[in-house]
Amino acid sequence: MSDPFDTAALRRRVLAAWGDSPARFREDANAEEDLVRGGYRDRLLVELAQNAADAAVRAGVPGRLRLELAAVGGGGEVLHAANTGAPLDADGVAGLASLRASAKRDQEATVGRFGVGFAAVLAVSDEPAVHSLSGGVRFSAGRTRAEVAAVPALAGELARREGAVPVLRLAWPAEGAPPEGFATEVVLPLRAGARAAVRAALQDLEAELLLALPGLREVEVVVDGAVRTLACTRTPPLARVRDGDRTTVWRLAERSGELPAALLADRPVEERTRRAFTVTWAVPLDDDGRPVPPPGRPVVHAPTPSDEPLSLPARLLAPFPLGPDRRHVTSGPVTAALVDAAAAAYADLVTALPPDPAVLALVPRVGLAAAELDADLGSAVLDRLRATAWLPVADADSHTDAGTRRPPGRAAVLDDDAGDRVGALTGVVPGLLPPGWARRDAAPALAALGVRRVGPAAVVEAVTGIARPPSWWARLYAAFETADREELGALPVPLADGRTAPGPAGVLLAGDDLPVGRLGPLSLRIAHPDAVAPPAARRLLERLGARPATAAAVLADPAVRAAVEESVDAVDEGFDDGDPADLADAVLALVAAAGTAPGELPWLAELALPDDDGTWAPAGELLLPGAPLAAVLGDGALGTLDPDFAAAHDPAALQAAGVLSTFALVRAEDPDDLDVDGAGEWADAVLDRLPPGTPPSWPPLTTVRDLDLVADWAGALPLLAALPDEAWADVVLDTVTVPCHLRWWLATHPVLDGQRPGRLRHPSSTQLQGLYEPAQAAPEVLARLRPPATVDDVLADPDAALDLLERLGDPARTVPAAVLRDVHARLAAALDGLDVEPPERVRVAPDRVADPGREPVAVLDAPWLQPLADGPLVPAGGAPGAVADLLDLPLLSERVRAAVESAPESRHAWADLPGADLAAARLGLPGLAGEVEVHGPLLAGGRPVPWWPGSDGGPDAVDGTPAALGRALAWRHGAWPLRQALAEAFAEPGRSADLAAEDGVG
Structure with a gap:
């Protein structure tokens, strides 16, 4: 097998070094064991992506990484990581086989860090391999263990470690090539315990990782044959990150520079030559370009994810120096310098975003920092934002451009900017933020910035x-x-x-x-x-x-009333405050607009208006030119409004202000407040009609003024009759109805052909014929005046009752017989309690009066004595005592003393008389009791009489006639009005059945 990277020589050097110094072996083994124990399984994909990005940068090509989890025989799985870019070289192999060195030492644009790097593969695999276009290498725990076992100086250490060896120190050549289109492939046979974690990491790999790896454009993730593509396209200041079918737009802000060498003096040698830095902030945007919280765990990316928490809602990518664990940022001057650069870049980010209240979510929240670095970042960012002119203001006027930004210290926000409040205050409150910036969730940010609240x-x-x-x-x-x-x-x-x-x-x-x-x-x-x-x-x-x-409300203003009530005096004193005509015009305009009714606001009558003599007078003392009222009043009683002024104003408004066309109404809550003629006398007359006791509670009162100024009553009465009903309405006091002041005044004054209406009778009256002359007037006038038509009408007024008593004694007058029967009794009741002077003459018949001083006049109280009277009798109407007191006359029973003198011819029980049953029925009794004696003739006082009542329940005496029987029986049972009916029962006993039937019809 070819060995293009001379891995044999590398192995010899490492084994020689271990053999010469077992302590070095222990050091390398411990370092690798620390890496494995550090739990870098979660960083594996990040390290692989970081290496792929660095390879693409070295080659100057767009980076592409393919991560594929494939199954192998025996149920195992292998993770393949193929990337484009520079292929593996000898320095790279040396770097892979070193726990403390890297081939990236002189490459400023790379993002891989010293310390962990490729060693992260040990978290999941014991047999990692790298296949590249330039060759391949393999690492193996088993082969390393065999090589170490052959070194005698290491045998004891290997045994003590139970066979555990540093896997990445010894490399062997490997056969194989990367997939087509790729330069290098990392092959990681997975340990059984790592397979689920790797599968989950692949599924959870975020496309946003590419923001930290500018050299890497695309990552393909293949799991179980399903391909997910992650990509990032940068068109500064935006980056479009794609995860499958979902694309997120990020706003970027960068600050680049070079760290002073002095700041790196205490950093590892590999870091000292890499002084250039770029700090990047990225924040995702919604469809409207507003910032939204970034996905994933909020941590500092240095530039790939660390374990440093970040409370700012943006992604920070910065080459912060990390501790040996590659998880936490090390504090120091380098970190402080990068924090300052990050704060400046953050201010750039915020300033570049659209001026929308959503930007306030990017402001650090005081007191919410999760760690020291987070607190330092938040404090530095807040200081920058406070000093940066980035807040939009609504001061769009001639001195300020609509797009002007201001620092928070020169900005202001309304407590509540709902609706158009900001627009209404633009140009008035300096530095006012636009609408929407005062929402509740923005208050902490604005407070932290020091924005003034308004x-x-x-x-x-x-x-x-x-x-x-x-x-x-x-x-x-x-x-x-x-x-x-x-x-x-x-x-x-x-x-x-x-x-x-x-x-x-x-x-x-x-x-x-x-x-x-x-x-x-x-x-x-x-x-x-x-x-x-x-x-x-x-x-x-x-x-x-x-x-x-409203016009009515303004009229009700006390200032208007005061101006009106003082207007006449103001004219008299020279009216220093303008022209009185202007005041009059203003008030009349209000009255017209309000539709005020005449008399509704009595104080309007005090308004100064011009009269036809060129002077000024209260409106209530002026007549409209040609007013009907003028024709019935006495000359000079009231003035006349200036004709030109009258022509220029609404007649209805003038009358509402008190100028008179007809009689004016006066309203008050009490008679004492009625400023009209006879008000006191009327109140006394009313009280005379009431039972003695607590003074009544008066209802609202209405009457008419100027009655005492009338000269022509024939013309005045139709005007009065035409007044509203309220002027004529009766007054009800304690359920007693009495005439109103107007009707009372007219009834007591000679307004009808020189006579008082209360001393005339209604033309249709029959009860008062012969006693009163008929009133002569138009029907509508009579309907208002209500001259008396019945005795009750007369008796309602004590004065009228006294007048009636006098009229009854007038020999020139006659009285209807039906009235005479009880008129004296009714008079006695009406005048009860009053000190009444007895009349000189008394009525004893419809057409006859008697003088008690010249003849023996008596009041009939015992009807059986009537035949024995030696003078005229006054009908008592059922109240002989009261009538006798009223007329100062004796009763007939007081003047005549007599008893029955004849002997009875027969004696009968009342019940045995023919017709007794019908009589009992008409009395409402089941039968008649007692006895009656029949005389022929019946004598008493030396004279014949038709009947005489029995005494102490003894038998009654009669002359035997039905009339006598009816009277005696009626008096016995206290049913005097039934005497005629009872007489009929005894007169026609044979018709009792027919008469009883007729009673039933009624």
Whole structure:
């Protein structure tokens, strides 16, 4: 077998050195054992890829590696690693057979490191081989053991080690060639215990490894015949990494340089000549070019994966010096220099990325470092980012370009940049980050960078005092609609008159109906309409205390009321603040826009308006030119509005302001507040109608003013009748209904043909015929005045009841018989409790009155005594005592003293009389009790009488007539109104059945 690399000579030298110095053998064996025990199985593929990349660099060709796991006889598996590039040479063989040297010593562009390298194959194989276009070599644990056993000086050491030998120190020539298209192939027969790990490593091999190996363009991984291709195409500053059908785009940032020789003084000799370095950061991008976290375990790549954790969400590829274990970075000046270079490259990476909030994920998180190197990197990167102008700002104005970047110390971010807040504040808050940068997950990064946070309170401070058009403020308000109300209380508000309010509280927000341009004289704080045009702007200001400025709301403003109420005095004092006509125009414009009804706002009547004499007077004391009311009032009672001023304004607005066309309504909560004629007297009259006790709670009251100024009642009454119903509505106090002030006033004044309506009767009345003259007026006027139509109408008013009592004694008047029967009793009830002067004459018949001073007048209280009366009788209506007290008359029973003088002819039980059953039924009794005596004739007091009641339940006395029987029985049972019905029962006993049937019909 040919030996192109003279491996025999290499073996002789190594064996000679071991034979001369068994300690050297022990040293080499221990070093290799340490490598095997170091668990470098996970680095095997990385080392193979690294060697392939270095071979491609040495040859100046694109690197390509093929990793294939193949089965062999006996159930074993072999890992083949074929690569392109420079073939194996003698130096390379020497390097493979050395645990401490490398053929890469003078090759600056390579990435392989000193220390482990090819030795990583020992983690999986005892019989590694290398086949190259220039020849091949093989290493073997078995053959090495045999060679060592033949050296007497080593026999004891070999036994002590139980046959364990350093595999990679002795090389033998190997037959074989790399696959076509490749320059070198590493062949690794796998130990049984390593097969599963190698298979898993092949499956998990990341395409991103190629980022650390610029010389390697493609890796083919073949497992069980399935081919997976990993590739990396670099077009700086981008790299496209492909894993099968999936391609990931990475953004790269590099910093290259040369380390000062002094920094490498304490490094191994092989490293001292390799002073050039390149630090690379790589971060994957999404489809929109935004950075996303890299896949895999976040570690430092030096430049291939180490065990140094990395909290930064990017891949760092840098030639950090590693410790003997090839896993951890060694601290020192070289590492410090590379950390500085890495921080600068990281800042380049961040600056080059699109200005998107996703970039903030690349900012180190303070306090989250996982190890010393990670902490150093994070601190250095953060310092660089703080000093680098990389944050985009929204200050696009005449002084700042839209693409300007700023360092974090000169940038600001809103606490919440929702909606259009950033756009609204562009040019106002310096260095403001664009929208989207204030999201919650970005807050730690911005805080670490030192970016100034701007909350609502700071926004208010920033905009206070600046000059901007109202539309700009509208945009600001709309943007901050949902912000914290407490911090926006001092937000300025531009007003319609050019002023600026120091805060929204109390500011009026103009509605569509508000004549803003005419309201200047009122000096109101009305927001400029353009500033509150967007609904969102209005909603914010309302939350902050502004009030919707409808015309009605503005009219309700205390400042408007004060201006109106002081307007007449202001005119008298010279009206220093402008023209009174301007104030009047402004108020009337508000009234018209609000649709205010006449009398709705009584204080409007204080508004100073010009009259036809060239002076100014309160609106409530002026008449519209040609007003119907003017024709019915006395001359000079009220002034007249200036005709030109009246023609220039809406008549409805003028009337709402109090200018009179007809009678004006007056409203109050209590009679004491009714500034109208007779209000006190009306209240007293109302209280007279109520039972004594606690004063009532008055409902809202409405009446009419200027009644005392009327000169023409014939013309005034139709105007009054046409007023709204509320002016005529009855007042209900404690369930008692009383007439309103207007109706009471008219009823007590001679307004109907010189007479009081309360002293006339309704034309349709029958009860009051003969007592009152009929009222003559239009139906609508009579309907409002309600002249009395019944006795009850009269008796409702004590004054009217006294007048009725007087009318009953007037001999010129007549009384309907039906009214006379009980009118005195009803009068007594109505006037009960009042001190009433007895009348001089009393009514004793519909057409007759009597003078008690000249004849013996009595009140009929005992009807059986009526035949014995020697003077006129007053009907008692069932209340003889009360009537006698009212009229100051005696009762008939007091004046006549008599008893039955005749003897009875017969005596009967009431129940035995013909017709008794019907009489009992009409009394509602099952039968009649007691007795009755029949006289012929019945005498009492020397005179015949028809009936006489029995005393103490004794028998009644009658003259035998049905009428007498009916009266006696009715009085016995307290059913005096049934006397006629009972008389009928006794008069026609034969018709009892028919009469009873008729009773049932009713």
